[in-house]
Amino acid sequence: MKHIISVLVENKFGSLNRVAAMFSARGFNLESISIGETEDTEISRMTIVTRGEDQIISQVLKQLNRLVDTIKVTDLTRQPHVERELLLMTLKLSKTVQHEIFELITVFKGKVVDIKQKSITIEVIGSPDKINTTIDIFRPYGIKELARSGAVAIHRGE
Amino acid sequence: MHSSGQTLNGSEIFFECLRREHVEYIFGYPGGSLLKVYETLHEVKDIHHILVRHEQGATHMAEGYARATGKPGVVLVTSGPGATNTVTGIANAYMDSSPMVVFTGQVPSSLIGNDAFQEADIVGITRPITKHNFLVKDVRELAITIRKAFFLATTGRPGPVLVDMPKDILNSSCVFDFPETVDIRGFKPTFKCHINQVEKAAQKIARAKRPLLYIGGGVISAEASEELRTLAIQQNIPVTMTLQGLGAFPGNHPLSMGMLGMHGTYWANQAVNKCDLLIAVGARFDDRVTGKVDTFAPQAYKIHNDIDPTNVDKNIKVDLPIVGDAKNFLATLLEVMPEKKENREPWLAEINAWREQCPLTYSSEDDALRTEFVIDEVSRQTGGNAVVVTDVGQHQMWTSQFYTFINPRSIITSGGLGTMGFGLPAAIGAAFGIKDRPVVLFCGDGGFMMNVQELVTAVHNKMPVKIFLINNSFLGMVRQWQELFHQEKYSFTDLGDSNPDFVKVAEAFGCKALKAENPESARQAITEALAYNDGPILVDFRVVKKDMVFPMVPAGGSISDMLLARLNPKTMV
Numbered sequence A: 001m002k003h004i005i006s007v008l009v010e011n012k013f014g015s016l017n018r019v020a021a022m023f024s025a026r027g028f029n030l031e032s033i034s035i036g037e038t039e040d041t042e043i044s045r046m047t048i049v050t051r052g053e054d055q056i057i058s059q060v061l062k063q064l065n066r067l068v069d070t071i072k073v074t075d076l077t078r079q080p081h082v083e084r085e086l087l088l089m090t091l092k093l094s095k096t097v098q099h100e101i102f103e104l105i106t107v108f109k110g111k112v113v114d115i116k117q118k119s120i121t122i123e124v125i126g127s128p129d130k131i132n133t134t135i136d137i138f139r140p141y142g143i144k145e146l147a148r149s150g151a152v153a154i155h156r157g158e
Numbered sequence B: 001m002h003s004s005g006q007t008l009n010g011s012e013i014f015f016e017c018l019r020r021e022h023v024e025y026i027f028g029y030p031g032g033s034l035l036k037v038y039e040t041l042h043e044v045k046d047i048h049h050i051l052v053r054h055e056q057g058a059t060h061m062a063e064g065y066a067r068a069t070g071k072p073g074v075v076l077v078t079s080g081p082g083a084t085n086t087v088t089g090i091a092n093a094y095m096d097s098s099p100m101v102v103f104t105g106q107v108p109s110s111l112i113g114n115d116a117f118q119e120a121d122i123v124g125i126t127r128p129i130t131k132h133n134f135l136v137k138d139v140r141e142l143a144i145t146i147r148k149a150f151f152l153a154t155t156g157r158p159g160p161v162l163v164d165m166p167k168d169i170l171n172s173s174c175v176f177d178f179p180e181t182v183d184i185r186g187f188k189p190t191f192k193c194h195i196n197q198v199e200k201a202a203q204k205i206a207r208a209k210r211p212l213l214y215i216g217g218g219v220i221s222a223e224a225s226e227e228l229r230t231l232a233i234q235q236n237i238p239v240t241m242t243l244q245g246l247g248a249f250p251g252n253h254p255l256s257m258g259m260l261g262m263h264g265t266y267w268a269n270q271a272v273n274k275c276d277l278l279i280a281v282g283a284r285f286d287d288r289v290t291g292k293v294d295t296f297a298p299q300a301y302k303i304h305n306d307i308d309p310t311n312v313d314k315n316i317k318v319d320l321p322i323v324g325d326a327k328n329f330l331a332t333l334l335e336v337m338p339e340k341k342e343n344r345e346p347w348l349a350e351i352n353a354w355r356e357q358c359p360l361t362y363s364s365e366d367d368a369l370r371t372e373f374v375i376d377e378v379s380r381q382t383g384g385n386a387v388v389v390t391d392v393g394q395h396q397m398w399t400s401q402f403y404t405f406i407n408p409r410s411i412i413t414s415g416g417l418g419t420m421g422f423g424l425p426a427a428i429g430a431a432f433g434i435k436d437r438p439v440v441l442f443c444g445d446g447g448f449m450m451n452v453q454e455l456v457t458a459v460h461n462k463m464p465v466k467i468f469l470i471n472n473s474f475l476g477m478v479r480q481w482q483e484l485f486h487q488e489k490y491s492f493t494d495l496g497d498s499n500p501d502f503v504k505v506a507e508a509f510g511c512k513a514l515k516a517e518n519p520e521s522a523r524q525a526i527t528e529a530l531a532y533n534d535g536p537i538l539v540d541f542r543v544v545k546k547d548m549v550f551p552m553v554p555a556g557g558s559i560s561d562m563l564l565a566r567l568n569p570k571t572m573v
Helices: A015-025 A054-066 A095-107 A128-141 B010-020 B032-041 B055-069 B087-095 B122-129 B139-154 B167-171 B195-207 B217-221 B225-235 B266-274 B326-336 B345-357 B371-382 B394-402 B423-433 B445-450 B452-460 B476-485 B502-508 B519-531
Strands: A002-010 A032-037 A043-051 A070-075 A081-092 A111-115 A119-126 A143-148 A152-155 B007-009 B025-028 B048-051 B073-077 B100-106 B132-135 B160-166 B173-175 B211-215 B239-241 B256-259 B277-281 B301-306 B320-323 B387-390 B439-444 B465-471 B512-516 B537-542
Touching: A002 A015, A002 A054, A002 A081, A002 A152, A015 A032, A015 A043, A015 A054, A015 B122, A043 A054, A043 A152, A054 A070, A081 A128, A095 A128, A119 A128, A128 A143, B007 B010, B010 B032, B010 B139, B010 B167, B025 B055, B025 B423, B032 B073, B032 B100, B032 B167, B048 B452, B055 B073, B055 B087, B055 B100, B055 B423, B055 B452, B087 B100, B087 B122, B087 B160, B100 B122, B100 B139, B100 B167, B122 B132, B122 B160, B132 B139, B139 B160, B139 B167, B139 B173, B160 B167, B195 B277, B195 B301, B195 B320, B195 B326, B211 B225, B211 B266, B217 B225, B217 B326, B225 B326, B239 B266, B256 B266, B256 B394, B266 B345, B277 B326, B301 B326, B371 B394, B371 B439, B371 B465, B371 B519, B387 B394, B387 B423, B394 B439, B394 B476, B423 B439, B423 B445, B423 B452, B423 B465, B439 B445, B445 B452, B445 B465, B452 B502, B465 B502, B465 B519, B502 B512, B502 B537, B512 B519, B519 B537
Parallel strands: B025 B048, B025 B073, B073 B100, B100 B160, B132 B160, B211 B239, B211 B277, B239 B256, B277 B301, B301 B320, B387 B439, B439 B465, B465 B537, B512 B537
Antiparallel strands: A002 A043, A002 A070, A032 A043, A081 A119, A081 A143, A081 A152, A111 A119, B007 B173
């Protein structure tokens, strides 16, 4: 099953590489990985989405913990958490479908970030599942380009 | 010795830190990016630099030294090719959890990434084969980085750590400050075992009718042999060991069952198959040990103690995981063991019956010279007191079977990575660390050639290594698999036509050399070699070409299904 893992790592060059290399060296599945600084500039938070049986996930967590640059590893999957992904997507634009596209943007609570004669760039924020659905729904209109941030996640507060 | 507060350059800081880490030997090779270090080294009298002839040799020497002494081995090599030549040795130390610190020179910081002369991204290259590695970017970070490197290499599960030092860092200066303590927030190994888990283990042990201790190299790293011996004897539990665990329990004790696994003893593997309780300590359920995992110790409740949590439930799901130091585990266990215990005599009798049914034997009918005889004879003549180093292959497995290891830190061998060429440099390194016991190397003719250049290092430093060359003119273990599983297609394993005259090779290096072609001359040569201490001595044992190591569990087979002899390979027991 899908797991979302939050990892606090030292904010040093090579930390991301160590984590990514460990996944490939041990043959673990890596759906997405995102990283950014935290409130403490010496620490970065990595959000990793992976899939596997319980025994594999337990190895993933232990192997992550074993890396010297990792400070804390939390499997958020079964804990209250908020998970978001950002999608940026440029679509073909024509008079005939313009209205439908705008309606769908409203449905998905998206935003128009750029618009040109023949194209429109939108942003959508949501869970990775919602992002998948968004892409599926917009695909028939002609996706010129898309970029996904990968999931970021955090514990829900007390 | 410099003191903290003085202004020193990077090279001076480097040696000052090594001094404070109590480093006796550096195994190294100079080069462009290390010129400043070697300039400083010229004046250093209290740390001995051993000049190798290939950087791979330096890493294996450092590992041999580390395994023999328990202290971290130290390597110093230049950037680029010097650094990349250490890769195999680092990977070897990583797989076998040997403490090692490798220092590599690097091109000046301003040139990193520019494809400069003798530049290689050694930190990138060695990331997956080191416990951790560092690129020093500021001379003020050098001392703390070296401190961290030694701390990481020797704390928890030992392993290799690499420190990459750009040339400009070694040339620039700062105020020297050696941190006495080091705290790495992402590195907190669990030493103390959870008491509830240990108590549970004690209850299981007390109630077990057919318990078995499965002991790995972790018991030796943790210096826990004494506790193991007390536990096994007090509780009357038989002990089987992995290749790296040999010597953790005395091989001449009736409770010792020798090695388990692919080339383990018949009785050890049968005991695994039939035990009701398996107590794994400092071992990692390697595929060479378990064979087919589904049928490994099928009746046993499994307890697993290891310092590295990733080893637990990695290959085999266990019933009672206990993360922590092996010495802590065994000592705590001894404290909490209940008085009452099961009668284990029927179990030991069963094991002894297997031992009698299929003992380790070898043919001595003809006058041919066999590896088993050589190892048996060396074991007898040294009384099991030697530090035995091996290379990789048939002779290595025969060593596990026919050398009786009495003490810990007596076998130094490449287990995890299986590195041919490991033996000779590792034996030299061991000899630097151990002066009061003979250092004996068993090495095949294939592996010997892979680092033969280190004979110079042995001769130059007058290291009294007994090089017992097991020369069957074949890559014997590959040949064995070709015979058993690849329709006897002896593809590129016959070295008979291309091998050099090893006696002449040794003599050309200035090494004393003997040749033995039958059991009697072998016996004499062993006696002569063991008595010779004026430098290395090589004995070229011309052993029979086609002997095979048995018992054998075919790869992926169940360890209960062992091949016992070549004549009838289809007869499985």
